[in-house]
Amino acid sequence: MANLDQVFSEGAAPALDPIVVFGEWFAAAEQSEPNDPNTMCLATVGADGMPSARMVLLKDYGPEGFTFYTNTASAKGGELSQNAKASLCFYWKSLRRQVRIQGAVTPVSAAEADAYFASRPRGSQLSAWASDQSKPLASRAALEQEVAEVEARYGDGAVPRPPHWSGYRVAAEQIEFWLSQRSRRHDRMLFTRTAGGWQTQRLYP
Numbered sequence: 001m002a003n004l005d006q007v008f009s010e011g012a013a014p015a016l017d018p019i020v021v022f023g024e025w026f027a028a029a030e031q032s033e034p035n036d037p038n039t040m041c042l043a044t045v046g047a048d049g050m051p052s053a054r055m056v057l058l059k060d061y062g063p064e065g066f067t068f069y070t071n072t073a074s075a076k077g078g079e080l081s082q083n084a085k086a087s088l089c090f091y092w093k094s095l096r097r098q099v100r101i102q103g104a105v106t107p108v109s110a111a112e113a114d115a116y117f118a119s120r121p122r123g124s125q126l127s128a129w130a131s132d133q134s135k136p137l138a139s140r141a142a143l144e145q146e147v148a149e150v151e152a153r154y155g156d157g158a159v160p161r162p163p164h165w166s167g168y169r170v171a172a173e174q175i176e177f178w179l180s181q182r183s184r185r186h187d188r189m190l191f192t193r194t195a196g197g198w199q200t201q202r203l204y205p
């Protein structure tokens, strides 16, 4: 539990594991943020080279990466199938801290997606079937109608995971921690993955 203060102390950063530091910052955000500390901006780039950013929820993280769930047939799913790289950005306003992550993206296993889907509230499970995410929708009523049809289809039974709904994991190649400081002389520490571990570099704000 030493990393929280050590990440910006000269000489200490090279010995730190940024995933552990992230865990400590995230734990602090869970204490301080009034809503959704696991909200992160996900940026993807499709074949046309145009970046696209939107918020998603972090559902798991560890040395192997940072996981979110979505409709794989959505705009972001299409972009990731064309260019399996992404950038994530967290901002914890009450802590005045930012974390940026970038790396290669891989799908989670079917078993992992099944387990997470099964843990979701039933209403969210039904919505995952009903929503043709990112496609044109005629009206609010049309969506509610589709939810009612899915509800009728499954009755009181278990709702299986839709084939178009799963998770992606971003394997961090770079992680940058940013901490607000007075007069915009902020702290920034960039961790870059190397063959032997993590290399660190302090950056001008």
Ligand SMILES: Cc1cc2nc3c(=O)[nH]c(=O)nc-3n(C[C@H](O)[C@H](O)[C@H](O)COP(=O)(O)O)c2cc1C
Residues within 6 Å of the ligand: 036, 039, 052, 054, 055, 056, 057, 058, 068, 069, 070, 071, 074, 075, 076, 077, 133, 134
């Ligand atoms: C706070 C917040 C959390 C969100 N979490 C998710 C999420 O975990 N998964 C998801 O597919 N969309 C989530 N969304 C909706 C996305 O921002 C986005 O509208 C949707 O995924 C469609 O994006 P796309 O058309 O670029 O694929 C969230 C939106 C907000 C504002």
